[in-house]
Every structure is written in C-alpha cells, then in structure tokens.
Amino acid sequence: MKSKRFEVLGERPVNKDGFIKEWPEKGLIAMDSPLDPKPS
Secondary structure (H helix, E strand, C coil): CCCHHHHHHHCCHHHHCCCCCCEHHHCECCCCCCCCCCCC
C-alpha cells in the first residue's frame, strides 16, 4: 500500500517522461556518435 504522498508524486508529469533510443541524426547521443568528426 502506497502512501498518498507517493501516489501524488507518481502522477506528476515529470514522472511520465518516456525514454527514446539514441538518435544520432538529431543529435540525441551522448558519445561516440557515427557523425563525430574523425580525429586528426
């Protein structure tokens, strides 16, 4: 049984964010993108 506090927190929009996979074409990748320039 959850407390009312956790029920309210769970319904906040910030907790309903989804996750997407890496998307290098749009710049959504943390590191080692295939679009990174080659080192000189």
